[in-house]
Amino acid sequence: MENREISKAVITRLPRYYRYLGELLESGVERISSNELSTRMKVTASQIRQDLNNFGGFGQQGYGYNVKYLYTEIGKILGIDRQHNLIIIGAGNLGQAIANYANFEKRGFIIKGMFDINPRLIGLVVRGIEIRGVDDLEQFIKDNDVQMAALTIPKTKAPEIADRLVNAGIKAIWNFAHVDLNVPDDVVVENVHLSESLMRLSYRVCSMQDRKKEEERKARGES
Ligand code: NAI
Numbered sequence: 371m372e373n374r375e376i377s378k379a380v381i382t383r384l385p386r387y388y389r390y391l392g393e394l395l396e397s398g399v400e401r402i403s404s405n406e407l408s409t410r411m412k413v414t415a416s417q418i419r420q421d422l423n424n425f426g427g428f429g430q431q432g433y434g435y436n437v438k439y440l441y442t443e444i445g446k447i448l449g450i451d452r453q454h455n456l457i458i459i460g461a462g463n464l465g466q467a468i469a470n471y472a473n474f475e476k477r478g479f480i481i482k483g484m485f486d487i488n489p490r491l492i493g494l495v496v497r498g499i500e501i502r503g504v505d506d507l508e509q510f511i512k513d514n515d516v517q518m519a520a521l522t523i524p525k526t527k528a529p530e531i532a533d534r535l536v537n538a539g540i541k542a543i544w545n546f547a548h549v550d551l552n553v554p555d556d557v558v559v560e561n562v563h564l565s566e567s568l569m570r571l572s573y574r575v576c577s578m579q580d581r582k583k584e585e586e587r588k589a590r591g592e593s
Pocket residue numbers: 459460461462463464465485486487488491504522523524525527531545546547548562563564565
């Protein structure tokens with residue numbers, strides 16, 4: 371497949387297509403039209419066609435999409451047909467929750483190790499993954515061909531650790547610490563902030579309630 375630039379907005383939507391297609395595959399569906407996919411995903415059929423046409427040759431008029439092919443191709447675009455070796459820095463609540471989630475491995479994300487500074491945690495094993503002291507960080511990254519790191523440490527500690535990770539050759543940081551990281555251009559950062567997601571949810575529920583109140587007021591004839 372040709373390797374052309376795909377817009378960020380499309381990339382953001384791909385994991386959702388991937389999930390739906392995976393479910394279709396599991397239930398034995400071999401092909402699907404953009405209209406059917408549209409009904410299931412609650413996205414317009416034209417959006418689906420536009421998104422998937424980015425990759426060319428997936429859909430055929432009157433035939434629909436070949437689910438397995440599309441699933442495999444989207445997997446390749448997302449890079450989850452390859453193995454990514456990952457470490458977790460910060461083996462507290464969040465770090466351990468991530469380590470305990472077995473499904474990341476199914477997607478090719480292999481958690482090689484966890485790191486912490488708390489001596490009470492060092493040496494413990496979470497789902498077969500040992501917690502190590504941060505002194506070993508650089509050597510471990512080299513020895514285990516680690517590419518990605520999840521940062522689940524307090525924000526005050528994150529910039530210093532991020533610098534160490536980058537100097538040790540880490541190319542991708544999954545950042546849960548509430549701080550924006552400065553990294554060189556050849557390193558990518560994906561910020562995950564549950565509280566920001568919650569605030570968006572709060573905004574949506576509040577504006578919905580306000581709209582409803584406004585409609586009720588109008589219905590009562592109040593201005
Ligand atoms: P926690 O206190 O249970 O775990 C933090 C761990 O980091 C501790 O075990 C601590 O010893 C370790 N640590 C501290 N400095 C370190 C360093 N320099 N190197 C290695 N390990 C170090 O906290 P929790 O609940 O796991 O949260 C972790 C961080 O993630 C917090 O800063 C919190 O604000 C943030 N957080 C972010 C969320 C998000 O959606 N982005 C959601 C929940 C928490």
